[in-house]
Amino acid sequence: xxxxxxxxxxxxxxxxxxxxxxxxxxxxxxxxxxxxxxxxxxxxxxxxxxxxxxxxxxxxxxxxxxxxxxxxxxxxxxxxxxxxxxxxxxxxxxxxxxxxxxxxxxxxxxxxxxxxxxxxxxxxxxxxxxxxxxxxxxxxxxxxxxxxxxxxxxxxxxxxxxxxxxxxxxxxxxxxxxxxxxxxxxxxxxxxxxxxxxxxxxxxxxxxxxxxxxxxxxxxxxxxxxxxxxxxxxxxxxxxxxxxxxxxxxxxxxxxxxxxxxxxxxxxxxxxxxxxxxxxxxxxxxxxxxxxxxxxxxxxxxxxxxxxxxxxxxxxxxxxxxxxxxxxxxxxxxxxxxxxxxxxxxxxxxxxxxxxxxxxxxxxxxxxxxxxxxxxxxxxxxxxxxxxxxx
Ligand SMILES: C[S@@+](CC[C@H](N)C(=O)[O-])C[C@H]1O[C@@H](n2cnc3c(N)ncnc32)[C@H](O)[C@@H]1O
Numbered sequence: 485x486x487x488x489x490x491x492x493x494x495x496x497x498x499x500x501x502x503x504x505x506x507x508x509x510x511x512x513x514x515x516x517x518x519x520x521x522x523x524x525x526x527x528x529x530x531x532x533x534x535x536x537x538x539x540x541x542x543x544x545x546x547x548x549x550x551x552x553x554x555x556x557x558x559x560x561x562x563x564x565x566x567x568x569x570x571x572x573x574x575x576x577x578x579x580x581x582x583x584x585x586x587x588x589x590x591x592x593x594x595x596x597x598x599x600x601x602x603x604x605x606x607x608x609x610x611x612x613x614x615x616x617x618x619x620x621x622x623x624x625x626x627x628x629x630x631x632x633x634x635x636x637x638x639x640x641x642x643x644x645x646x647x648x649x650x651x652x653x654x655x656x657x658x659x660x661x662x663x664x665x666x667x668x669x670x671x672x673x674x675x676x677x678x679x680x681x682x683x684x685x686x687x688x689x690x691x692x693x694x695x696x697x698x699x700x701x702x703x704x705x706x707x708x709x710x711x712x713x714x715x716x717x718x719x720x721x722x723x724x725x726x727x728x729x730x731x732x733x734x735x736x737x738x739x740x741x742x743x744x745x746x747x748x749x750x751x752x753x754x755x756x757x758x759x760x761x762x763x764x765x766x767x768x769x770x771x772x773x774x775x776x777x778x779x780x781x782x783x784x785x786x787x788x789x790x791x792x793x794x795x796x797x798x799x800x801x802x803x804x805x806x807x808x809x810x811x812x813x814x815x816x817x818x819x820x821x822x823x824x825x826x827x828x829x830x831x832x833x834x835x836x837x838x839x840x841x842x843x844x845x846x847x848x849x850x851x852x853x854x855x856x857x858x859x860x861x862x863x864x865x866x867x868x869x870x871x872x873x874x875x
Pocket of ligand 1: 557570571572573603604605606607608609610625626627628631651652653654668669670671674675
């Protein structure tokens, strides 16, 4: 074979790999943006899902922890990430290396004039993308003051349509029936009270509003105690709970969400995406986060069916048009476990009002809330409900 043939052959392989790689992203995008009807899942929890609700739920003292090396969110994200980077392990662009939040745009269907809430917003990458495509208002919540500052800088160009609250989303107390859509991308696993968190979302959503949750990992396919114990390392290091589609549908159905749709993508597929590979390299080699430094060992000792089937979950639910706060009071009492949230509590604190365009230029309409830091113990923030007020 002469040198020209070798080059042609190499070029053909590179092009074929590039096409295949984009095709993988395209297929994942199509799957995520066409979630399945959830009527067949979420009717019961297995023993590991019940255990995780007790053993893997982060405690108030875990509030700021993000690594076993005693690093906080600010330490992990603030100094290592470019401001334009997204903090999501997985995103589902139509093709690799393209806009990461296209799938959220398709699922949330934002329309001009809508109000959205982003719980656990990271660098505000999703919010910035959505708000740049539609004339919407977005409130972003993060527990990290570094992230909040990044968001504020990014949202400066949105003319007041982007708001940031630096607070614990478990203590959030915003008005009822206030948002057309609420989304949480890879953040629900950090909640210290899943039932209250979901009930709060129900309350803050307007009837007909959409609830989108993306969450990595779940235990609905866990069959062996050894696997459960093995992946407990993720909770021990990250204080992150694998809140899967089955668990979410189980709880959201009881709150009254309907219809509910979901999509589960197996790890062998989402683990090959460009965004995930980038994160892996960052976590493992630059941040040296223990879970990822030891990932091969964890995979080795865990059954491969569990590891490679471990799903990335997308759940999209609607609060029915006819739903009211009184229905929520009833529904939340049906959710397994205690629901700490008082129904319609926000109403007594704040009138529910829409943000008029005259207010749009006031970047700090929302009261500057206690910014979590090492000086403000997590438990302080977690125990005192946050009341956001319009100035
Ligand atoms: C994996 S990142 C995802 C960020 C973002 N949603 C994205 O897609 O790029 C999880 C986010 O949840 C935030 N978070 C974790 N616990 C939180 C809490 N108790 N209250 C508010 N935000 C929290 C983290 O600071 C981080 O921004």
